[in-house]
Amino acid sequence: MTEAGSAGAGTLTLAGLPIGHREDAPPRVVAALQDAGIIAAEDTRRVRQLASRLGIRLGGESGARVVSYYDANESRRTEELVAQLRAGHDVLVVTDAGMPGVSDPGYRLVTACVDAGIPVTAIPGPSAVTTALVLSGLPTDRFCFEGFPPRKGQASRFGELAGERRTMVFFESPHRLAATLAAMAEAFGAQRRAAVCRELTKTHEEVRRAPLAELAEWAGEGVRGEVTLVVAGAERAATRPSAADMAAAVAERAATGVPRKRAIQEMAKEFGVPKREVYDAVHR
Numbered sequence: 001m002t003e004a005g006s007a008g009a010g011t012l013t014l015a016g017l018p019i020g021h022r023e024d025a026p027p028r029v030v031a032a033l034q035d036a037g038i039i040a041a042e043d044t045r046r047v048r049q050l051a052s053r054l055g056i057r058l059g060g061e062s063g064a065r066v067v068s069y070y071d072a073n074e075s076r077r078t079e080e081l082v083a084q085l086r087a088g089h090d091v092l093v094v095t096d097a098g099m100p101g102v103s104d105p106g107y108r109l110v111t112a113c114v115d116a117g118i119p120v121t122a123i124p125g126p127s128a129v130t131t132a133l134v135l136s137g138l139p140t141d142r143f144c145f146e147g148f149p150p151r152k153g154q155a156s157r158f159g160e161l162a163g164e165r166r167t168m169v170f171f172e173s174p175h176r177l178a179a180t181l182a183a184m185a186e187a188f189g190a191q192r193r194a195a196v197c198r199e200l201t202k203t204h205e206e207v208r209r210a211p212l213a214e215l216a217e218w219a220g221e222g223v224r225g226e227v228t229l230v231v232a233g234a235e236r237a238a239t240r241p242s243a244a245d246m247a248a249a250v251a252e253r254a255a256t257g258v259p260r261k262r263a264i265q266e267m268a269k270e271f272g273v274p275k276r277e278v279y280d281a282v283h284r
Helices: 027-035 044-053 071-086 107-116 128-136 154-161 174-188 212-219 243-255 260-271 275-283
Strands: 012-015 038-041 065-068 091-094 120-123 143-147 167-172 193-198 206-211 227-231
Touching (some): 027 044, 027 120, 038 044, 044 065, 071 091, 107 120, 128 227, 154 174, 193 212, 243 275
Antiparallel strands (some): 167 227, 193 227
């Protein structure tokens, strides 16, 4: 346990499951699946398949009761699980792969348990985020996780991230990958370094490292499998431009017929500063 809980309450345990290879399941996860009374799973079928491959029997008189816990029922199920925990039952939360709560259900339940004084702990396991990061060949000393890019408003989101100097890690579905890479190339620059990590730890694992524009062209031919995308941060400018220099550069670009909003975005990328900083310089 990581904290003192309410008297008689069970413990909520978040367990990281393998992202591909079942032998990556740590011994503590195997033991937790064997001993659990209640398992809240993003996909009950998948956790049963994993347990079977690990030689664990779920359900029945001796196995854990498995309940679904996914986006559509997360709010209702959270209340039910908190009630079970209050009654003294331990609950194990798992997702399809990786750590619960990281772009997967789990956050709401942890928050509810913390508010109720119910003990919460975790069993660490494989992570697509850090696995892709170390395989990317990009700087690992400072990074940020951005989850799934929005389906709408990508230009705005990527424009905000154009000046981010940390290496960025994203999740993306294979059928949207080409469009996302193209939008990143537009916002970050065609030559910004990146890596597409596909089917990590699985039989057909692939890591493709190239500039964003090249990756976008490659992905246009079709990509399959689970995808984690790693993008290099913006390079620090040799000398930071003054507000006057930024405003003058935008004015010069706008004089050629480029809309001012686009000119601000382009100058932010060129100077390696947040778009808001260029915007403020122009409007001052």
